[in-house]
Amino acid sequence: MAPVPYRLIRNLMLVAGVLYCSLLLEVAAGFPLDVRTSFLSELGARDQATSPYARFMDLATGVLLLVAVLLARPAVRGQRELTGLLISTAVFGAGTLFDSFSPMDCAPSAGAACRAAEANGQAGASLVLHEITSTLAGIGSIAMGVFAVLVLRRWGWGAAWGKAVGVLAAGVAGTQTWLGLETGYDVLTGNDLHAPGILQRVSVLLVCVMLATLLPGLRHAVSR
Template identity: 50%
Template sequence: MVDESAQIRYRLVQGLMIAAGVLYCSLLLELAAGFPISLRNSMLSDLGALDQPTSLYARGMDLTSGILLVVAAVLARSAARIHRQVAALLISAALLGIGTMFTVFLPLDCAPSLSRACLESENGGRAGFALLLHATFSTVAGVGCVSMAVCVLLILRRTGLGGRRSLIAAAMAGATLVTQIWLVIAIGLQDLKGDDAHQPGIIQRVSVVLVCLMMATVAPGLKQALTRSESLQPVGRSR
């Protein structure tokens, strides 16, 4: 049986993860703002650029989402004692949150997709250094996201948990992993071509939506692990 405190903690973690997923979904802000930047050729970081009217909203959403992820990971830390994969999942969620929070405090000065002068300023000076820092912490968040998806898949494979929620969580984690890898490849190809004016905006937005859905489904899909109702079991012994 699961004790009442574990159930309460689980519900709180679930609520925090869902809220973090909603706030992380920058596409909602784009929709509310009437899509002020190009969906095809811009990155979502342009929404938080200091010269954009969406800057405060975009950074506020990211900051809150990052904080919620870290808090959720801390609240669920007792589940980390079950298995190292669960511990890795919580560390990954915290890493995603921390990386996201730091990008908030290192916003771009301007939106490269809307200004050629801004795009050219990225190549050196203070703007170039700020972009480097922003990209570094975005990479940290990306690593946390990929690691989180891998951990979800490994935990579900190890436990053999069935049910619709687990299958949905596995599908979201798998799709997130594929699109994150696809996004990295697309960005790398653009860099090799030196085509900074045309970024893989569509791929990034699809990936971010899937990340948000993964956040919202990870707790329901891994309820047994997060509530510590029983030790992780091999696939053949699952209920």
């Protein structure tokens, strides 16, 4: 991996993992939303005091990941698993970046009027756009988990870092898929969207740790 700035990419991924962890913002803000019934993305809603900070964190995460992807391209060398991991990281980064530009107008879990507007389809284009960008980021994170496992399966699980990343990647793919199915079912059936707050926070935490440890865990594979 000589032509690739490993340390720089590792540090970019590490910082991205920290910035994506909006649970830290939630703790710093004193848990302004009910963790059981809210989505973390509601911290970025325009009517929330945390909105500027949450949106900046998403923006910075997306930019850092896209820069890391560009820098890591020489390491791929036509390997399908690494190519898939790189593309899925770019999709996740782009979805997170666009999330920062498409916040909800209000946090549904924090007000009855906002919930009523959402239920009656009056939340407007901002909610639809936010759902699209969040879905894009979710798909990207699932694919990242899958391709990370595939890379490890092909090139070996390595030492402790590799095994830890494999467990984290499988956890990300599993919890994000579960989260997507649960919310997607409510949307498709027309039911009120009940935010699985605890599940989402566990899943986001897994994503954060995976981002921060991904490159050290895969170094033995990408350096071949």
